[in-house]
Amino acid sequence: MSKFAELLNTQDILLGVEATNKPGLFELVGQHMEQTYQLPRSCVTTSLLRREQAGSTGIGEGVAVPHARLSELDSIHVLYLRPKEFIAFNTPDRKPVSDIIVLLVPAPASPLHLDLLAEIAxxxxxxxxxxxxxxxxxxQEIKNLFDCRS
Structure with a gap:
């Protein structure tokens, strides 16, 4: 099993996400992390927005990988989101995104952070x-598919 699959929990697979833009998406991620892991929503949302302002995390072909470092984290968290409607993400191919992988890592980041980004790409x-x-x-179907990708 891949490291990504090991880190992805079924509860962190969010389908039919009601977000129409990046700020709304990041707010929903913050809400999820607060409700599920008691991580302050504002820390998550602000960190993702700040990283996105540095440069788009859209990689193309309908995929984006927003990621951020948070000093409040003790371990890496990954989420898979599928929005109800595609979201503009300033991707190199200018296509809106339908598959979003969020990667939240403790600060300072470890080499595993870069390994996960490479694995996802x-x-x-x-x-x-x-x-x-x-x-x-x-x-569960999504989790099974990621689990089979070794």
């Missing part, structure tokens, strides 16, 4: 994988 560069992911209809 490699996984989502595979057209067949993205098609299989689009066919997944619920959280």
């Amino acid at each position: 490699h996984m989502f560069s595979d057209n067949k994988f993205r098609e299989e992911l689009d066919r997944c209809k619920n959280e």
Whole structure:
């Protein structure tokens, strides 16, 4: 099993997300992290927005990987989100995104942070994988698909 799959919990797979823009998306991520892990919402939202202002985390082909370092974290958290409507993310190919991987890491970041970003980029560069992911209809199917990607 990949390190990404090991870190992704079914409760952190959010489908049909009601967000129409990046700030709204990051606010929802902050709400989820506060409700699920008691992490202050504002820390998550602000860190993701600050990182996005430094440069878009949209990688293209309908995928974005917003990520941030938070001193409040003790361990890495990953989330997979699928918005109800595509979101503009200033991607290199100018396509809106439908698959969003959020990576939250403790500050200072470890080399694992970069390894995870590389693993995610490699996984989502595979057209067949993205098609299989689009066919997944619920959280468990998505988790199973990520688990099988070793």
